[in-house]
Amino acid sequence: MDGLEYYAKKEYYLDIQGNPEIYLPLERKLGERPENNSFIAKAEQAKLELEDLEDLSKIYNADLIDKQQLLANIHHLLQSRSQVSLQEVVKEKGLNKGLAELLAYVTLVNSNNKFFINEKIRESILFNLTERKYLDLPQIIFTR
Numbered sequence: 001m002d003g004l005e006y007y008a009k010k011e012y013y014l015d016i017q018g019n020p021e022i023y024l025p026l027e028r029k030l031g032e033r034p035e036n037n038s039f040i041a042k043a044e045q046a047k048l049e050l051e052d053l054e055d056l057s058k059i060y061n062a063d064l065i066d067k068q069q070l071l072a073n074i075h076h077l078l079q080s081r082s083q084v085s086l087q088e089v090v091k092e093k094g095l096n097k098g099l100a101e102l103l104a105y106v107t108l109v110n111s112n113n114k115f116f117i118n119e120k121i122r123e124s125i126l127f128n129l130t131e132r133k134y135l136d137l138p139q140i141i142f143t144r
């Protein structure tokens with residue numbers, strides 16, 4: 001029995017009159033021109049301002065980061081030199097809690113008037129060794 005004979009002998013339980021309406025909301029109609037999407041605005045690199053430092057604490061759980069330990073790391077390095085950058089601190093002391101710990105270091109700038117941001121120099125600091133993720137930010141300098 002070929003396919004046509006099978007369908008010819010099959011009984012139908014429901015027969016709908018008329019042609020089916022096909023509704024495809026994302027399909028272009030015949031004769032419509034294709035849309036050319038053009039975007040005028042370009043993504044810009046985010047900038048870190050002193051006023052934004054307090055907002056960074058909302059990104060990570062501050063209870064997980066011991067800021068006193070971070071300050072101790074900075075002061076330990078400042079015993080042998082007059083100033084140290086955040087990049088140097090991270091290279092020598094490392095990061096145990098990744099980006100959250102790095103952001104906590106950044107928020108320390110507001111805790112002491114001897115800590116400041118040098119907008120003229122940018123640094124890329126590695127915060128995730130396995131996935132090779134960096135945070136690009138202005139140079140942060142800690143002084144005695």
